[in-house]
Amino acid sequence: MVDVILGLQWGDEGKGKIVDYFAKDYDVIARFQGGPNAGHTLYVNGEKVVLHQIPSGVFHKGKLNIIGNGVVLDPVTLKKECDRVTAFGVNLQENLFIAERTHIILPTHRALDKAAEISKGNEKIGSTLKGIGPTYMDKTGRNGLRVGDLLDENFSTLYGKLKAKHLQLLNNYRTKEDGSIVEGDFVNEAELEAWEKEFFAAVEFLKSLNIVNGEYFINKQLAAGKQVLAEGAQGSMLDIDFGTFPFVTSSNTISAGVCSGLGIAPQKIRDVIGITKAYCTRVGSGPFPTELHDETGEKLRQIGGEFGATTGRPRRCGWMDLVALNFACLINGVTKIVMTKADVLDDFSELDLCVAYTIGGKETKEIPFRFDREEVAPVYNTFKGWNVTSSAITSHEALPQTMKDYVAFIDNYLGVKVAYVSNGPGRDQIIAL
Incomplete structure (x- = not known):
């Protein structure tokens, strides 16, 4: 039981x-x-x-x-x-x-989380900025990557496709309806590259664990x-x-x-x-x-x-x-x-x-x-x-x-x-x- x-x-x-x-x-x-x-x-x-x-x-x-x-x-x-x-x-x-159907948080999920919270201004919900919300959104939107996908020989392609979608969304967060730019500490390219380097090293480690x-x-x-x-x-x-x-x-x-x-x-x-x-x-x-x-x-x-x-x-x-x-x-x-x-x-x-x-x-x-x-x-x-x-x-x-x-x-x-x-x-x- x-x-x-x-x-x-x-x-x-x-x-x-x-x-x-x-x-x-x-x-x-x-x-x-x-x-x-x-x-x-x-x-x-x-x-x-x-x-x-x-x-x-x-x-x-x-x-x-x-x-x-x-x-x-x-x-x-x-x-x-x-x-x-x-x-x-x-x-x-x-x-x-680890269940193979478990969804994975990508570096760009973290970036989206941060951008979404900044864009709310005084209406922030208090996100921990760990990328949780955007990952669940991709899950319900049927776009997410799962632990089992790490074992797929085409994982890099799958990752690149989802990353491209996220980068477009990040651009949308930067621009207000009137065309002006949202002020805030958005994730920059160097920061994202550092996150990705750490991410792919951790992915190799994850693949060595018991995926079931x-x-x-x-x-x-x-x-x-x-x-x-x-x-x-x-x-x-x-x-x-x-x-x-x-x-x-x-x-x-x-x-x-x-x-x-x-x-x-x-x-x-x-x-x-x-x-x-x-x-x-x-x-x-x-x-x-x-x-x-x-x-x-x-x-x-x-x-x-x-x-x-x-x-x-x-x-x-x-x-x-x-x-x-x-x-x-x-x-x-x-x-x-x-x-x-x-x-x-x-x-x-x-x-x-x-x-x-x-x-x-x-x-x-x-x-x-x-x-x-x-x-x-x-x-x-x-x-x-x-x-x-x-x-x-x-x-x-x-x-x-x-x-x-x-x-x-x-x-x-x-x-x-x-x-x-x-x-x-x-x-x-x-x-x-």
């Missing part, structure tokens, strides 16, 4: 650690969507490692890890990541597999009785269909994406494990009803180390949003929840939980069609903080009653149990409730 781990907020929920924690109970760990804009942070032998594309089970001996067809893959990022992982003694020839027919590979594992853990990237509120559009990512980050991103049938999915922080964060632009623009928000940022694992950008911080969380549980079919970073709230005497929105003078517990077209005000319930050092606690019984009350309210509101609380970055800092 397949169990799924995915984020329930705007990403950065701590999925990497949680996948790493559960990986020991599975035979195969599979990434089903997203690209190098994801940053899953692990601590291996006390050393911080951020994985962008390789599944987070890679450090577990004897486990198979597959990058599924729903992912968009940057060969350059992958090579750097593989070099980092092998330095820990991991044999990727034994435990890393992903859907047959994973279904053979299931037929043999193997247990699969599907790992999502970003978060449910960034889903291309159900997130805070247009401030979203380019893929389906929800559980439905597992089937199309790996090639498995829906009835193969058993548990959907949703990850949420004990509070809320968001990177980049977009709606965030519970965002705090005060000392409390800054305190959350500093204690929680809320800076992007991929971009380094300061994350916007606020209280947990149960309206959005309930929506995420609904569309994902969440069966259990892991609440991370509970220890970040140790020093707060009072905690707020958003239980409803006020929109147009009316109270609602439903997500609006477009957050950015509404004045959304959060309605809070206030709870006492626990004011103890929870990172040292190792059992449910030892948790302070105020934390138990906080968790119990979330359980009752969502109708889904918080089954685990993570109370620190370490592998062993997680408590089953």
Whole structure:
């Protein structure tokens, strides 16, 4: 069977650690969507490692890890990541597999991403400029190149054809409707040539890895009785269909994406494990009803180390949003929840939980069609903080009653149990409730 781990907020929920924690109970760990804009942070032998594309089970001996067809893959990022992982003694020839239908991020995809963001001016969506969006656009436009194409003797021709299309699009971005030139730090020829040199070197490395027919590979594992853990990237509120559009990512980050991103049938999915922080964060632009623009928000940022694992950008911080969380549980079919970073709230005497929105003078517990077209005000319930050092606690019984009350309210509101609380970055800092 397949169990799924995915984020329930705007990403950065701590999925990497949680996948790493559960990986020991599975035979195969599979990434089903997203690209190098994801940053899953692990601590291996006390050393911080951020994985962008390789599944987070890679450090577990004897486990198979597959990058599924729903992912968009940057060969350059992958090579750097593989070099980092092998330095820990991991044999990727034994435990890393890549689906041949996985789409490839080209240097010109990165250039298009940068140009598109510059052209938006003050309406930027906060892209990580990794080429994710343009690659998914080529996928849906049926123009993209896939990992299997790397093995085709005509790959250079295929690459040149797509590059020519991209260069024409770049020229279009430079010119406004009135004929004037868009000002901005567009990619120049020298920069693009440097990207290409690095790209083709990484492509040769990628061809040396295990490229497989992903859907047959994973279904053979299931037929043999193997247990699969599907790992999502970003978060449910960034889903291309159900997130805070247009401030979203380019893929389906929800559980439905597992089937199309790996090639498995829906009835193969058993548990959907949703990850949420004990509070809320968001990177980049977009709606965030519970965002705090005060000392409390800054305190959350500093204690929680809320800076992007991929971009380094300061994350916007606020209280947990149960309206959005309930929506995420609904569309994902969440069966259990892991609440991370509970220890970040140790020093707060009072905690707020958003239980409803006020929109147009009316109270609602439903997500609006477009957050950015509404004045959304959060309605809070206030709870006492626990004011103890929870990172040292190792059992449910030892948790302070105020934390138990906080968790119990979330359980009752969502109708889904918080089954685990993570109370620190370490592998062993997680408590089953």
